[in-house]
Amino acid sequence: MQTLTAKILPQTIRQRPADSYKGTYGRIVLIGGNQNFGGAIIMASAAAVYAGAGLVTTLTDPSNQGSLHARLPEAMFADYHDTALLTSLVTGANVIVIGPGLGTDATALATLQRVFTLVTPQQTLVVDGSAITLVAEHQLALPAVPLVLTPHQMEWQRISGIRIADQTEAANRQMVDRLHATVVLKSHRTEIYTPTGTYENPLGTPAQATGGMGDTLAGMVGGFLAQFSNPTDAVLAAVYSHSAIAEELARTQYVVLPHQITEQLPTFMKAHEAQA
Secondary structure (H helix, E strand, O other): OEEOOOOHHHHHOEOOOOOOOHHHHOEEEEEOOOOOOHHHHHHHHHHHHHHOOOEEEEEEOHHHHHHHHHHOOOOEEEEOOOHHHHHHHHHOOOEEEEOOOOOOOHHHHHHHHHHHHHOOOOOEEEEEOHHHHHHHHOOOOOOOOOEEEEOEHHHHHHHHOOOHHHOOHHHHHHHHHHHOOEEEEEOOOOEEEOOOOEEEOOOOOHHHOOOOHHHHHHHHHHHHHHHOOOHHHHHHHHHHHHHHHHHHHHOOOOOOOHHHHHHHHHHHHHHOOEOO
16 A cells, blocks of 8 residues: 655646636536535535635535625525526536535435436546445445545445454455445545555544545545546545645644535645646
8 A cells, every 4th residue: 555645736736827717617517505515515515615626516405605705605506496507517527526514314215326326437427424324234336437436434334344443455456446436435544545556544533533624635536527537636635725725724723624625725725736
């Protein structure tokens, strides 16, 4: 297993060309946030925006529209109950993130199944949170598209069948290869299983042990994938950035809040971009 280092940042984060525009940096759709868990999809959407994704649309329950616009006017809103609109937005996206705050009820299941039928190999699908649980509980077949799964250890146990105590590198690798996905296995030392190798993130702090951290990471992963050309490097850089910012904040804070990582992200990326 390779150790992830700061070298991944300038390798991935490039100086923006003068003639770029919002379309240069991708269209990302984030789907989730039922009536009870709207904060999850708002945090994920904010992370995608602050990571630099060009156009961000949040498909969520209508009860979250006011909060989304108040917190994040840069993101567009759509009602995920509107299947025609969902179809149009998903088919027009480069990256789809589904799961933060989605829940596990019938509406959530129908939404996830609909997205699975819509995505194509020209898109990247990030599956997070309760969407992973739905896949495991209903034994859903994952679509044959570029996939990134972002489970914590219990979610990984559900979808892989590997108990937390048995989640070794070898066992995890075997299952990842069967799933044909990149897997970000979140833990004290997050492990990233990519098509070309396995990496351990050496960073992280107990100050991150608060709700919304995973939602924020999923949004960052989506935002990086939307704009950077190498998908493996994009995932690795997002994971490293998430923890690096948190460690810096934890020097003076007992707890690090997810939105604080998001707010620091543009400055952090600027400090670590490669010059053209």
